[in-house]
Amino acid sequence: MVRTPCCKEEGIKKGAWTPEEDQKLIDYLQLHGEGGWRTLPEKAGLKRCGKSCRLRWANYLRPDIKRGEFTPEEDDTIIRLHALKGNKWAAIATSLAGRTDNEIKNYWNTNLKKRLKRKGIDPVTHKPINLTSQTGSEPKLHKLGSSGSARLLNRVASKYSTDSNRDLLTGIIIGNSTIIADESQNSGDVDSPSKNVTSPGFSDNFSFSGEFFSNEEISDLYMNVDNVDLMEELKGILSYGGADAGDTKDSPEVNVTYERDFLDSWNEEDDLDLEKFVSSLDSKIGVFV
């Protein structure tokens, strides 16, 4: 089946737009509004395909488009949303005012993807790379040694191993109550999102095996909520569903030693603030009570 071209091929200009063409398009759209893209080029005096006009407007000329460098906050949002939604650029763009899907896609491919790789995170799965390449081996998550980090994070993942808990923690990490709400609804959570966010008694709804740390112990071990690397590791752990079998078999005493050693050394070197992280989580949902 021959596909109907979106416009006649002959006489149609391709390639970079000139300032004159831009101005013609802007003038026309300011006068007549968006729509009617097929007939727009002729009416606007442009030798362009209607689709090309629409893209030029949507990705470059629209007055509400924000130009310039992405902020660290925008970077963070893109990474987090990509972990949740994948290459759904248009969906991601709805959370970044003034940014187009095309711009975000380009920025991801040229910057953020490489940045994650440098951090040892697979940009597709958002898991640590050595987790995706070496099944059954312990993750190498930090320069100070992996076992403490991996074990700690696996404990967190185990604590939140039900879908609803995992989604909730993802929302906490993202710091976006809308996403918490969406994910909770998608997973069929019976509690309302607002209740989840605000209720101090939320953790009572989910039993946590005494095999792992108590809530209080977890509180004592957590670190700075602003630490992006940690959040990425948490997301990586969460995204593959929790602890590996090996960790859960270890005795709690051994794990306490590993994790506390790891956190102590990390905290000293990187000047992380455990108290701040704990209080931040407590204030958001009251899980760690």
Next chain:
DNA sequence: AAGGGCCTCAACCGCTATAGA
């Protein structure tokens, strides 16, 4: 200064979804 390789990003391509006749 030259030129080769790399990077960025605007633009294009091909496809699907949707609306309306």
Next chain:
DNA sequence: CTCTATAGCGGTTGAGGCCCT
């Protein structure tokens, strides 16, 4: 229900600029 036009999406391309040797 079918067909067509249009909008929208994600992947890919390539021109141009930058950097390194």
